[in-house]
Amino acid sequence: MRIPSRSSIYFTLSSVLVLLSFATAVGQAAGTGSFYRSADRLGRVLQRINDSYVEEIPSDTLVDAAIKGLSTVLDPHTSYFVDKEVDDLKVHTEAQFGGLGITIGVRENVLTVISPLDGTPAQRMGIQAGDRIVEIDGKSTRGITVDDAVSKLRGKPGTKVTIKIWRTGLTEPLPFTITREIIKIESVPWAGILPGKVGYLKLVQFAKPTSDEVEAALLKLKEQGATSYILDLRWNPGGLLNQAVEISELFLPKGRVVVSTRGRVSSQNIEMESRRSPVIDTGTPLVVIVNGGSASASEIVAGAIQDWDRGVILGTQSFGKGSVQTLLPMDQTHLLKLTMAYYYTPSGRCINKRENSVRWGRDSAAAPDTVADNAPKKESEDELDYGESSASDTLLDTTGHQSFRTKVLGRKVWDAGGILPDMRVSARRLTLWQQDVERKNLFFRWAIQARAKIQAKKKIDGSFRASDALIADFRTFLATDSVKFTFDSPQARLLKEMRKLSKMDSARGENLPEAERKLLNTRLDALQEALDKAGESLFEANREYVREGLTREILMAAGGVSLATPFQLESDPQVIAAAALLRDPVRYRQVLSPAASAAPMDTTAAK
Numbered sequence: 001m002r003i004p005s006r007s008s009i010y011f012t013l014s015s016v017l018v019l020l021s022f023a024t025a026v027g028q029a030a031g032t033g034s035f036y037r038s039a040d041r042l043g044r045v046l047q048r049i050n051d052s053y054v055e056e057i058p059s060d061t062l063v064d065a066a067i068k069g070l071s072t073v074l075d076p077h078t079s080y081f082v083d084k085e086v087d088d089l090k091v092h093t094e095a096q097f098g099g100l101g102i103t104i105g106v107r108e109n110v111l112t113v114i115s116p117l118d119g120t121p122a123q124r125m126g127i128q129a130g131d132r133i134v135e136i137d138g139k140s141t142r143g144i145t146v147d148d149a150v151s152k153l154r155g156k157p158g159t160k161v162t163i164k165i166w167r168t169g170l171t172e173p174l175p176f177t178i179t180r181e182i183i184k185i186e187s188v189p190w191a192g193i194l195p196g197k198v199g200y201l202k203l204v205q206f207a208k209p210t211s212d213e214v215e216a217a218l219l220k221l222k223e224q225g226a227t228s229y230i231l232d233l234r235w236n237p238g239g240l241l242n243q244a245v246e247i248s249e250l251f252l253p254k255g256r257v258v259v260s261t262r263g264r265v266s267s268q269n270i271e272m273e274s275r276r277s278p279v280i281d282t283g284t285p286l287v288v289i290v291n292g293g294s295a296s297a298s299e300i301v302a303g304a305i306q307d308w309d310r311g312v313i314l315g316t317q318s319f320g321k322g323s324v325q326t327l328l329p330m331d332q333t334h335l336l337k338l339t340m341a342y343y344y345t346p347s348g349r350c351i352n353k354r355e356n357s358v359r360w361g362r363d364s365a366a367a368p369d370t371v372a373d374n375a376p377k378k379e380s381e382d383e384l385d386y387g388e389s390s391a392s393d394t395l396l397d398t399t400g401h402q403s404f405r406t407k408v409l410g411r412k413v414w415d416a417g418g419i420l421p422d423m424r425v426s427a428r429r430l431t432l433w434q435q436d437v438e439r440k441n442l443f444f445r446w447a448i449q450a451r452a453k454i455q456a457k458k459k460i461d462g463s464f465r466a467s468d469a470l471i472a473d474f475r476t477f478l479a480t481d482s483v484k485f486t487f488d489s490p491q492a493r494l495l496k497e498m499r500k501l502s503k504m505d506s507a508r509g510e511n512l513p514e515a516e517r518k519l520l521n522t523r524l525d526a527l528q529e530a531l532d533k534a535g536e537s538l539f540e541a542n543r544e545y546v547r548e549g550l551t552r553e554i555l556m557a558a559g560g561v562s563l564a565t566p567f568q569l570e571s572d573p574q575v576i577a578a579a580a581l582l583r584d585p586v587r588y589r590q591v592l593s594p595a596a597s598a599a600p601m602d603t604t605a606a607k
Contacts, residue, residue: 049062064080077356078325079336081335098156098157100183104149107441107444108445111144112132116129116560118560128557134166136161137152160178168448186213188202188203189202192565193221196582198229198582199221200232201221201230205238206243206247206297207240227284228582233294234290234315237296237319238298239297244296248301248305249274251278252278253278254276256274256346257304258272258304258346259303261344262341286311290302290316291315291574294318294419296323296343299343300351307406309592313419314425314581320351320417323339323343324339324343325339345413349404351419413597423581432487433541437485438549440485443550450470451554455558460554460559461563462566466548474546475539552568
């Protein structure tokens, strides 16, 4: 990068100082001189660095760093975007970009195609799940991050990118030159009918076309005979405020307050109402599923549904990102996303959690270390809840929180930060063995090499389920030289550490007497044998989980989300509980009754 001349830097900083000096004079006349005097100090610091620092630093670098440093005292959602970051922000709000149409991830330190998207250039060119991208435009992808890879693969529609693919069974990489096209990010990746005429809709973002997509999906479910609905907002980090309002309108009566915003500036104090008739009759049972990854616009929708007693909120407490950001262009390539207000639900609850608010003046022990630490987690293609279950998972803890009343039935709701569900149902819990298999991507790795053999015998559709023969094949796969899977249990890790320490002692000349060394090795070998036998029994104990994992990955590899999602929902405890509630009108009314909300600690998850 070319470093600007000293005169160029001086001109830039001098311009800043002139503007600050002018602002100071105006500010003092208006009685706000202290702020501008402080701003003038910033300008003097920048000028001193420019004049005297040991190395010449580009002026843009200095100014951008100073501005980004404000994040240490502001809330985690105020951000300053430069150049490419502005383009990335547009992708999230406009829900489209120029690209190939593949979901990618790093598997065994290699950039890997998780799945091609239907109807995209990558799919038409024959890119398959499991393909390993070893080059992009002639440059190796060794050590590349997913973000860097996405940056290289995306580009202006009509331009071309050449990638080289290693595929199982081939002796050399295949080159693909693919023309980028507009790739539309689907807000509703899947919607369908579950048993009992329950319409299910998964919503993953709130972008410009989202409300139209949701309305179309709801109307289709209605035509297919749905008599109740599940709106799944898990892992949905939010997006555009107007889309949250428009989606709430699809379920609420006309003229109902959806959300209000309140800030320091009076122009930010706004109430937003539903302005149209709902698409779904307001008497139709509805369950909204949320979790700790449901944030912002997701929480607005859930809060409005809950406060108007329109449906049951089920799952776990949402993230608590209840702040309003306004996009302020600074120039052609710089953008400030500034928090201007907080969101409030119709009952008056503030959605925002304390740890998601301003950092200035806050107890440092309560403050997050970085912005990233405080962001809602985004679900990956294989993300699962690995936590251990406890009795508190089925209880609503409202200790120390102010209660409010819902607008129709007068049920108690709380300002706990985020949305507390009416019925708490935890995500799926995995055993340590299951966690180990998932972390090592063994189901995915097996499915990539097994898919072709399975498809050669019959077409893979939604009815596919892994057979006992395929489970046996997977077991053989685990023992191959390229895998050699052993359960990484706490006992196995301890054994490895003991052997390591024994070797270190030998290297230092601290050998045990021969008899003691033999006895130690004998006992360590016996422990290893016992662990191996335990691993064998664990496989049998998890046979049905293995069947499920193999089925899931074959369906995903063969047909992507549209084929795999219906199967995955069959074992999703939160969806199972939501569907069961909707099929039980008496229980549904009980959950929405004021009596149920009076004692939330006794509200338990469906078993």
